[in-house]
Amino acid sequence: MTVNVGHLQNLSIRIDSGMFVRKPSGSVRFLLPISKQQKLPPVVSAFQQPLRLSNRCRTISVGASCYRENISGLALETENFHPFDKDLLLKNKSQEVQPHLNGKCIYLVGMMGSGKTTIGKILAKELSYAFSDSDTLVEQEVGGTSVAEIFKLYGEDFFRDKETEVLRKLSSMHGFVISTGGGIVVRPINWKYMQNGISIWLDVPLEALAKRIAAVGFQTIVNSSGGEGRCIYQRQCQSLFRKSCSQTGFVRCM
Ligand SMILES: Nc1ncnc2c1ncn2[C@@H]1O[C@H](COP(=O)(O)OP(=O)(O)O)[C@@H](O)[C@H]1O
Numbered sequence: 001m002t003v004n005v006g007h008l009q010n011l012s013i014r015i016d017s018g019m020f021v022r023k024p025s026g027s028v029r030f031l032l033p034i035s036k037q038q039k040l041p042p043v044v045s046a047f048q049q050p051l052r053l054s055n056r057c058r059t060i061s062v063g064a065s066c067y068r069e070n071i072s073g074l075a076l077e078t079e080n081f082h083p084f085d086k087d088l089l090l091k092n093k094s095q096e097v098q099p100h101l102n103g104k105c106i107y108l109v110g111m112m113g114s115g116k117t118t119i120g121k122i123l124a125k126e127l128s129y130a131f132s133d134s135d136t137l138v139e140q141e142v143g144g145t146s147v148a149e150i151f152k153l154y155g156e157d158f159f160r161d162k163e164t165e166v167l168r169k170l171s172s173m174h175g176f177v178i179s180t181g182g183g184i185v186v187r188p189i190n191w192k193y194m195q196n197g198i199s200i201w202l203d204v205p206l207e208a209l210a211k212r213i214a215a216v217g218f219q220t221i222v223n224s225s226g227g228e229g230r231c232i233y234q235r236q237c238q239s240l241f242r243k244s245c246s247q248t249g250f251v252r253c254m
Pocket residue numbers: 110111112113114115116117118119179212216
């Protein structure tokens with residue numbers, strides 16, 4: 001599905017979906033997936049600088065006074081960007097793409113603590129979508145048993161089976177923003193179900209994740225040894241996210 005947002009900052013660009021994320025430096029990155037098959041015309045931006053959309057995933061700035069393409073060609077960063085409020089950016093972006101989504105579900109994927117719930121709730125509100133959390137749906141499937149209890153009583157495989165069942169049901173629904181569990185990418189079948197919607201990977205550096213998880217004292221279900229064990233697990237998931245990103249056209253938000 002492509003969305004023509006030619007009017008957005010005069011960018012004559014066709015995108016599958018996109019999202020603004022403000023980088024710590026204050027600039028804003030707008031990410032979009034480019035599927036392999038799409039032969040997109042060169043994009044002449046508002047700044048009259050032709051862009052070659054050759055990569056599967058591009059970041060492009062919007063509303064900046066000027067920008068430059070970085071060496072890897074994967075990221076455009078703004079200079080002299082006047083920092084916008086992130087929620088305002090989400091609001092503006094949501095209003096731009098909402099009419100084109102045709103009710104497609106939006107799946108937020110990322111490590112524990114990457115902000116799936118926080119951003120998912122804002123996004124759902126701005127898109128007039130319902131918000132749901134795959135963990136909560138799994139708990140409902142198991143009579144209200146908590147995720148931690150499910151892992152303890154029935155083990156991870158049981159949890160993963162229920163997680164896949166939840167995604168199968170969601171794949172025929174519309175109008176949801178779903179915050180998925182951090183390990184949802186460990187099963188390729190889950191990617192298949194999420195491809196019925198739009199998947200957005202919140203790619204937060206491990207250091208920032210560690211700070212957030214430490215700050216809220218998350219029960220690390222998957223690796224109670226915390227610390228090193230958790231970091232190894234997170235690195236495994238990160239490489240899975242990267243792989244799924246390359247194979248399934250996930251939108252990657254940094
Ligand atoms: N962009 C952000 N910057 C800083 N902290 C954030 C951001 N997004 C979420 N957080 C914080 O990180 C923690 C985890 O956020 P949450 O949305 O629950 O993540 P997830 O649902 O991916 O586990 C919360 O304390 C939240 O306030």
